[in-house]
Amino acid sequence: MTFAARLAALLTALLLAFPAAAQTGDIARGFQRFLETDIWPAAKARGVPRPIFDAAFKGVKPNLKLPDLQLPGDAAKVEENNFQAEFQSPSAYFNESAVAGLAARGRGLMATHRAVLSRIEAKTGVPAAIIVAIWGRESGFGAAKIPHNAFEVLATKAYLARRKEMFREELLAALDIVADGHLKVSEMRSSWAGALGQPQFMPSKFLAFAVDQDGDGRRDIWNSVPDTLASIGHYLQKAGWVAGRDWGFEANVPDSVSCAVEGPDKGRPIRDFVSAGVTRVSGRPFPANEVGATGHLMMPAGRNGPAFIATPNFYTLKVYNNSDLYALFIGHVADRMAGGGAFKGGWVQVEGMTRGDVARMQEKLVGRGYDVGGADGLPGFKTRRSIGDYEASAGLSPTCWPSRDLAARLK
Structure with a gap:
């Protein structure tokens, strides 16, 4: 490459980088204004002393590497990622050696x-x-x-995340924690989400x-x-x-019971599921105290994985972390600590779709009158059962799970 060509390439790179650098500078200045004109008055009203506020944000800048940010000028969109367990084979989420190891260590700590x-x-x-x-x-x-500075994470998300109001409240609560003497500013470390x-x-x-x-x-x-x-x-x-009450039971669900009747709002006495042919995979009957109580069909991968009759306690676990797989993991590990075994039903590997793919499918289902719980790209129970209802209306065997074939059919 000639000197002139190298110079031209360098100038082009600088010109391309300039808008990004300018935007970063604008974000940093706006971030400091946000802290001073919005967060400080709110923190002061809650009784947070100014020295604590200053210590919390000394040297803090917006961390643009955090996930789920929406920079100024960027159109709102669902990220095209495929990293959540919901988009991979859930079998990886329930890796047997990891589950068994966690349960074994948990049993020891329960004794301790x-x-x-x-x-x-x-x-x-x-x-x-x-x-x-x-x-x-x-x-x-x-x-x-x-690993993270909690104030950096929470302030960045309060300024730039899609759920700004939620993170603003969490940021103020973090300041309260220090002001109340629970921790020093230097001790406030968090996950990437501020936990x-x-x-x-x-x-x-x-x-x-x-x-x-x-x-x-x-x-x-x-x-x-x-x-x-x-x-x-x-x-x-x-x-x-x-x-x-238990959290739930792995179950055999016959094809005559639609996968589209799952969810916390579709509860019925467990005896009704039994009458419809649902049985426990263990071969044992449902406990006597559970048969007359409310249960819910739960199929976290539709027909592509194990099925469960969940109790309301399953959905209480979801309050802690709003993920079917998380709640199922907690219940399963707890069962393993008590001597239970691995799931009987297997997880079928399905051709992956990105979160963006699922969001576009959800939008098409909404356009057809289905309630998917929001086009967020997450295949929650409302999306799964809407897929099942659509499949049944189209004369297909319901799977209650997003697929590329279904996405093509919805176009």
């Missing part, structure tokens, strides 16, 4: 902390195994490193549900195992956990 867990279970009604399974999933029983401590509570959830179980005067979900376990139990109790 049996006394405190018994007190928590008696007070909250939440089984010890469920509490320990969440502890293991969220932070590897407290061993996981929490804190061993149970990975968002700041507002810490303020609402954290418990001082060890009696030292602090609600310490960072270093205290009793506080961590009690806080998880209290969270689930307040979210509606029904004492004495």
Whole structure:
């Protein structure tokens, strides 16, 4: 390449980079204005001292590498990614060696902390195994490193995320945590989403549900195992956990029972499912105390994976993390701690679709009058059953799962 050509290429690169650099500078200036003119007055009104505010944001800049941001001027759109477990074979989410290892370690920790867990279970009604399974999933029983500056994460998302109002409230709650003396500014580390401590509570959830179980005067979900376990139990109790009920049961669901009748709003007595031919994969009958109680069909991969009769407690687990696979993972690990085995039903590998693909399919279903729960690209229960209803109306065998063939048919 000649000198002239190299110079031209360099100038072109500089010109292309200039708008991005200018935008970054604009974002940084707008971010500082946002902190000073919006967050500070709100924090001051909540009693946060100015020195704490200044310490929290000293050197903090917007972190544009965080996911789910919408930069100024960018059109709102669903990201074209395929990283969530919902878009891959869920079998990877339930990797047998990982599940077995987590359950084995959880059993040991349940024995170690049996006394405190018994007190928590008696007070909250939440089984010890469920509490320990969440502890293991969220932070590897407290061993996981929490890498991010919580104020950087929450402030960036309060300024640039799609759910700005939610993160604004979480940012103010984080300032309250420091102002109330729970942690120093330097100790406020979080996940990329702003979650804190061993149970990975968002700041507002810490303020609402954290418990001082060890009696030292602090609600310490960072270093205290009793506080961590009690806080998880209290969270689930307040979210509606029904004492004495299981979370659910893996089931055989005949084709005569449509996969489109799943969901928390489609509950019916479990005996009705039994009358329709649904059985437990274990071969045992449903427990006597469950047969007359409400159950819900739950098929997280449609006909491409195991099926379950879930109780309302399954949906309480989703309050902790709004994912069918997350709630199923917690329930399954808890069962494994109690001696249960692997799922009987297998996960069928389906040709992957991106989140953007699913969002476009949802938009087409909405246009046809179906309630998919929002075109967010996530195949939740409303999307799954809408797909099943559409498939049935089109004379297809319902799968209740997005596919490229179905997307082509909807065009």
